[in-house]
Amino acid sequence: MQLTPLKCITIVSERFLKKEIIELIKNSGAKGYTITDAVGEGSRGIRASEWEGKNVKIETIVSDEAAESIIKSISNEYFANYAVIVYTNEVKVVRGDKYI
Amino acid sequence: MQLTPLKCITIVSERFLKKEIIELIKNSGAKGYTITDAVGEGSRGIRASEWEGKNVKIETIVSDEAAESIIKSISNEYFANYAVIVYTNEVKVVRGDKYI
Amino acid sequence: MQLTPLKCITIVSERFLKKEIIELIKNSGAKGYTITDAVGEGSRGIRASEWEGKNVKIETIVSDEAAESIIKSISNEYFANYAVIVYTNEVKVVRGDKYI
Amino acid sequence: METVLSNFSSPVVLAFILGICSKLVKSDLEFPRPLYQSISIYLLLAIGLKGGVELSKTPFAEFFMPAIVTLLLGVVTPLTAYAILRYIGKVDISNSAGIAAHYGSVSMVTFLVAISFMEQKGLPPEGFMPTLLALLEIPGIIVALMIPLALSSKKGTLGKALHEVVTGSSIFLLIGGLIIGYIVGPVKYISIEPFFSGGFQGALFLFLLELGMVTANRIRDLKKVGVFIIFFGILVPVLHAIPAILLGAWAGLSIGGVTVFATMVASASYIAAPAAVRIALPDASPSIYLTASLGITFPFNIAFGIPLYYYLTTLIMG
Amino acid sequence: METVLSNFSSPVVLAFILGICSKLVKSDLEFPRPLYQSISIYLLLAIGLKGGVELSKTPFAEFFMPAIVTLLLGVVTPLTAYAILRYIGKVDISNSAGIAAHYGSVSMVTFLVAISFMEQKGLPPEGFMPTLLALLEIPGIIVALMIPLALSSKKGTLGKALHEVVTGSSIFLLIGGLIIGYIVGPVKYISIEPFFSGGFQGALFLFLLELGMVTANRIRDLKKVGVFIIFFGILVPVLHAIPAILLGAWAGLSIGGVTVFATMVASASYIAAPAAVRIALPDASPSIYLTASLGITFPFNIAFGIPLYYYLTTLIMG
């Protein structure tokens, strides 16, 4: 089985940013994404959506370039005012060419 | 603390395939699995379960051989007609011998 | 973009241990965590929370030392009597110094 | 015409339209999935229970002919739908069979809206209609899925698909409710009646709000499926309703009963059938069959079909 | 015998059986967890509120003796259960204490089904029964968990377990409802009565459907627990019911009250107790205590126990 090495970017943010982040990653070249509901705690205290109790965790499998572009955009747009964590991870993907 | 290097396979698919994929990974030698509800978008447009709004994300920690076998079976059975993404990831597992 | 290599620890356990594990990882130096609801199957048969149908999956991004300390504490406290799986994964984190 | 207009001031139809609007204005309204599931469970049990209680009071003779007619149409309608798709529309075998399975089966919500409609007209249908719903849900799917098997030498996923339909939660709850209602009878039913009857129309209101939201997504796909499917989704229901009206009247149903029966036959499944087709015919395209049944036929029936079938019924019966 | 049969045509018992069937036929019916949680919250508040309102009308004297008797049995039943497990069954200390905690506490749903049953018989129990439910829920768990502590020099997780029980959502909502109902009184209660009374039996119906599904999973584990536990799960409830009937009658309860009281005492917890035992006695096996309380005693009480306790009550009270 042919496996393609790609980046998996994970973004956990307040629920409220979901729509915008999805748009952002699509514009950066991601071919797809997967979202799960999450709750969490971090450095930031209370936030607007907190009392609804939920974050979202967005994962997207992308090429190295797309990864860099996504990280840059998110850092610029959201790090100052919103609760967001972003990390990447090396994965091997089946039918990887679909996601580049 | 002793950590065993193993493979973590992640499969995101339409909810509808859940039962079958679980059976498939058990038959391929997985000793366990963890499932979370997810939503997502990918290359494929609409699908039967779409209007119920949910994918499933199945993760299973397995040996290299089991990993290969799972990837092969899923590729053969589902890639043609269903919405599925599969990728692997190197992890270090506590009490790893339980999962081989 | 500056990325810091850190450890991502994933703990899947019966829902029932959620509060305690969160306390444990905070005491071990984690600066945050993210939780998703999960279901799963493993080596262990039935358990008290099983009929409520849910595990939790706790992920925390930490330094290598904190990782080791978390793994040790969880192994000592829960492995004997509870359903728990723990594994680690190398990730690269944006603004990584926040999480050390 | 008047009936159509008055239909548009019915709460459930307006809820459906509100659901569509919520997508048009891009509202962030979100209908939690567990609420959707809970209302499904509630509605299916409620119609099952009420139907079972009614059935326990119905003499077998009265129920016999309508049941036979139902089964007959359950076998015939998927065949007509298939023939039209395959030979007029030139659709390939798998997709023709897949779509036919939807039109051979039945949409619970359309059925409920028809009952609401007739009750508001003061012409409630017979109490055993839910039993007919249960009888009609399965055969159409089976017949349609057997066509490609009969034509080619396909691998036997029919059994699996069949198990899926028969044990699917919708048929299970409907039949479970019927049996419980039948055993319990009118007297013991009283304790749970406020819950299952009082809230019924309101729950249906919420359900149609949600279905409006889902339908709006489907309507967006209309352009993808082509003009033939759009015509198909509107004309075939009417085509199926006509024999249903004639046979229903012949079998002795009241005006309310005939209208609801015709609506059932004219409706297309979008829950049981998709699940079964996905298993038995994985190469049939969900975009086509879901758009047809949920994006075209469902709103057509809710808005125009039901008043039309009622009008035709009164022409014939009265 | 007749009572047993008639019990099998009660809606809630049939819902329970339907739930079991859904697992037997492998239906894909899924009961969303939030619905399960919502119904729990609803039922607990509803019985609390109603009980509180009734309590505000009850003279203290009438309520005093039943309360004393309840506490007494809350202390005695875990000890008898423990003794039987440890000395007749030769079960180890932790498991004996763990199981005993379940049989010392109480199952809310069994309690509710018993009330339903007596209301259908036209013999509703006293209005303050929910207060007795609250009184009985906790002591049994505490007494049982203290046994291994008394015997060995175990580490002090009892405090944590105790906090878990007392602040657990079930006891919290029940007592919260009782207090609110008591303060609010019959007049102000009217505004929320349609919601909490009208829908009650229907919500209980849904809840038993879900419990049937859960019980079916548990029943599969029967072979794992051994024959002694199966006998235990059937005989101990009856053994506990008998003194409850005698003491309940002596304390001045009506026939309905005595039957419901006996059912409470005979029932085994499967929500509060497992949570507490999991904390205080992590080495006790959940397969055993859950299978016993949920897989054996619960269905036994629902199907046979309640009619039996009613029969015994009429024998004694006349």
Added chain:
Amino acid sequence: METVLSNFSSPVVLAFILGICSKLVKSDLEFPRPLYQSISIYLLLAIGLKGGVELSKTPFAEFFMPAIVTLLLGVVTPLTAYAILRYIGKVDISNSAGIAAHYGSVSMVTFLVAISFMEQKGLPPEGFMPTLLALLEIPGIIVALMIPLALSSKKGTLGKALHEVVTGSSIFLLIGGLIIGYIVGPVKYISIEPFFSGGFQGALFLFLLELGMVTANRIRDLKKVGVFIIFFGILVPVLHAIPAILLGAWAGLSIGGVTVFATMVASASYIAAPAAVRIALPDASPSIYLTASLGITFPFNIAFGIPLYYYLTTLIMG
């Protein structure tokens, strides 16, 4: 004083207190998010529908003046709130505008509790109050958010924030319900009335239980926000209620109507406003505006504000 005490024995207020207690005793009570969402949908549709039905019976003349007065206060109250924050409290521009948006808008639950309160007093407000609620919800947010734009040359996120408010699910459901209720009218409303009226007070009871839990979390943050905000959160509502009472009475509302109207104006949004402010003014601190509206003003209004506004109304009107 007496009114305040009697307010504390109202079911919904007690539910709110129970919710706060559940956090104080660290109960593991969990209110499932889908239940919370479902009740929101239900309450908003229910008040919309009922309001729409009432509106269809109200002569335009009767409704005209109250509507004008509502819009007027919707424009004025955010400005007074802003001025107090900026010039007395020395709060920075963003935070002043962010908080002002909350106090210019309205809290649905406070509104509902006020209606409950007046109905229990036998003085139900006019049926068109929900329309006023809808009219008041939006303008205050817009006016407040425009302040920083007018003062500085900020980037135009106001449009996005506006879209968020107008299509936000709460305003969408409220207005959707109003329109449907208006079209449907009193006769066709009957079918869905048991669901939307009968269960209303009970659903509100559950909702306040949940809000109590949320408020408890917010109250913990009180020490973070400083003494000025605490005074602000108590005094500004009263300050806003007074002109509302005068203008409401002048516009011809009944005692019930004036009290509810004053409560609306005095209340602070914690759903629509936070979402909009988060978008338009990301540097305003949620800890401050949420703590003020949800942690201070909300419980103050529920417990003391409503009886106080009622008392003031009777002083002035009668």
